Amino acid sequence: MVIIIGNQKGGAGKSTVALLLANYLTGTKSCKVTVLDMDYQQSISQKFEKAKILENEEPYEVLAYSLQHFPMMEQTIRQNPKDIVLIDLPGKLDDDGLIRVFKAADIAICPFSYDEFSFESTVPFALVLKKINPKVQVLFIPNRIKANVRYETKTEVNTQLNQIGLVMAAIPDRIDFQRTNTFQTPVAIQAILVPVFEPLYDNFIKLFYERN
Numbered sequence: 001m002v003i004i005i006g007n008q009k010g011g012a013g014k015s016t017v018a019l020l021l022a023n024y025l026t027g028t029k030s031c032k033v034t035v036l037d038m039d040y041q042q043s044i045s046q047k048f049e050k051a052k053i054l055e056n057e058e059p060y061e062v063l064a065y066s067l068q069h070f071p072m073m074e075q076t077i078r079q080n081p082k083d084i085v086l087i088d089l090p091g092k093l094d095d096d097g098l099i100r101v102f103k104a105a106d107i108a109i110c111p112f113s114y115d116e117f118s119f120e121s122t123v124p125f126a127l128v129l130k131k132i133n134p135k136v137q138v139l140f141i142p143n144r145i146k147a148n149v150r151y152e153t154k155t156e157v158n159t160q161l162n163q164i165g166l167v168m169a170a171i172p173d174r175i176d177f178q179r180t181n182t183f184q185t186p187v188a189i190q191a192i193l194v195p196v197f198e199p200l201y202d203n204f205i206k207l208f209y210e211r212n
């Protein structure tokens, strides 16, 4: 199955969520995962190469990939439908290479924040995605939520996003997330992620396997 992590908004947390989810699915759920890193900075690939030097065995493969090369991967993906391919997308919407990736997606995870600019790029991203692939399940994850901030637009934003997909539990803003590598999520933040990833797994990934 293919899970894309996207939002045209730069810095929304795509690479962070992709990395955390890859760690969770392999570490907690024993899933077979491959990460396709299509980020311009190839931030996950860089962490992966660094971690490989320090550790013995990598729990999943990270492949630096471009949108243009994705069609070469599609046959392999179709031949191994039980394997999870996590795709960390670049923060853009103006590339025709996205069409094939959007069409291949079973689930799309879209990290966002409640500020105006994030919302303004999250909605068009999700709408374009749904137009290209009406069957894809879009899951919105509020990210970098600060404990002491009241988000004025939260209810309104959630209502609008819930018409396109489903708003999941939020990920708080924590410095520990910046220290996550491709082998392990720090124990201190594993617990914070359970309310986000557990329902994502139970209600969408597991369900997908049961249906296919």
Ligand SMILES: Nc1ncnc2c1ncn2[C@@H]1O[C@H](COP(=O)(O)OP(=O)(O)OP(=O)(O)O)[C@@H](O)[C@H]1O
Binding pocket: 009, 010, 011, 012, 013, 014, 015, 016, 017, 039, 040, 043, 089, 090, 091, 143, 144, 145, 171, 172, 173, 174, 175, 176, 177, 178
């Ligand atoms: N919940 C969080 N708490 C603290 N820092 C975070 C959190 N989520 C992301 N960050 C930090 O925010 C920055 C941007 O995150 P990230 O690289 O995941 O975004 P992105 O959407 O992949 O960006 P790009 O569009 O450039 O690919 C990184 O430095 C990351 O460590």
Ligand SMILES: [Mg+2]
Binding pocket: 014, 015, 016, 039, 043, 088, 089
């Ligand atoms: Mg990124």
